[in-house]
Amino acid sequence: MYDSPAEIAHLTSSDKFDAALAIHLYKGGRLLQGSRIPFGIIFGGTDVNEDIKCKEKRQVMGAVLERARFAVAFTVEMKELAAAEWVGVSSFYTGIKTTPSETFDWYTFLQNAAIPAASGPVHLFLLVCGLRRVKDPLYLVEAFSEWHRKDPSVHLGIIGPAVRVPSSLCLCCCRAPGVHVLQELPQQELHAALRSCLALVNSSSSEGMSAAILEAMDLEVPVLARNIPGNAAIIKHKETGLLFSTAQEFVALSKSLMNDPVLEKGIVTRAKEYVEKHHSWEGERKTYQSLVQRLQ
Structure with a gap:
């Protein structure tokens, strides 16, 4: 629904929001630039594997990480890729839960x-x-x-x-x-x-x-x-x-x-x-x- 950091900054300027989580360091994280609320970042995969190759995107992602309270990577390998460029990246595996339909034909x-x-x-x-x-x-x-x-x-x-x-x-x-x-x-x-x-x-x-x-x-x-x-x-x-x-x-x-x-x-x-x-x-x-x- 939102395309720019200014829109998110305006949205979060009210007292309705205390904090934010952004998924994908570039696609989500870039929108939190200029926001007054604290936030954490969850890597998406393409941000570390692909977007990091683009100088402009890499600079934006670095600026976002400087303000993030924490950053999450789902594998040790992803954490090491991010840590080679930036610091302060934590790591843990993601959890899943399956619920197959019993009426599926x-x-x-x-x-x-x-x-x-x-x-x-x-x-x-x-x-x-x-x-x-x-x-x-x-x-x-x-x-x-x-x-x-x-x-x-x-x-x-x-x-x-x-x-x-x-x-x-x-x-x-x-x-x-x-x-x-x-x-x-x-x-x-x-x-x-x-x-x-x-x-x-x-x-x-x-x-x-x-x-x-x-x-x-x-x-x-x-x-x-x-x-x-x-x-x-x-x-x-x-x-x-x-x-x-x-x-x-x-x-x-x-x-x-x-x-x-x-x-x-x-x-x-x-x-x-x-x-x-x-x-x-x-x-x-x-x-x-x-x-x-x-x-x-």
Whole structure:
């Protein structure tokens, strides 16, 4: 709703506001410049991974951090990236909570997605992401379509909102055999769809910490993720998930997952244990409560 620091400064000039939290050091944090109230910053991922490369944005983010009471990074790696440029960055893992719908109909979902469920078994991989360039939804499309031509049972569903993305990108996905651009789902239905699919896919070129990955782990769904720092920070290859560096490696690992139930069982069991230990939403709540005390 707001586009400039002046608008936020005017908004917070009343006595209705005591403090603020900004998510994403540049997109959210820049709007708090000039505001009279104390605030804390929560990194988003692209701010540390991408925006820091731009001199103008880096200067703005540095100015915001000078005034912030605290700054939060979700991984040690992200904290170290930020600390190399700025100081005073804390770090903790984010928590998640999954609530799959109990009334979700998997076969209706496949029918609405135009996936031929009746002709035989369906092996659906779900790529959950906002359709924007940094999520790189086209990364796997060509290789996956080639695989689908040889094995029509495999399908890739790309599900999420279109965020500042050219229509040609969506069109390219829609025309690829075996690849389906699906409508957004409410969170509970999305969790239910995840629980029914073969695996969760992440093909991002840059990532902070993917909530979709953590949710899949909690739902005991295997994760295949691109081997980038943000993903490797929470996935140990062949222990809590599978990391791929090329589209061809993704296909090979997917085939291994489909044909090796022991591998799948081991991955989802260890991933569930990891999430329960490191990504508790109760723990996150307590951490934020303690951080907010610093704003008083």
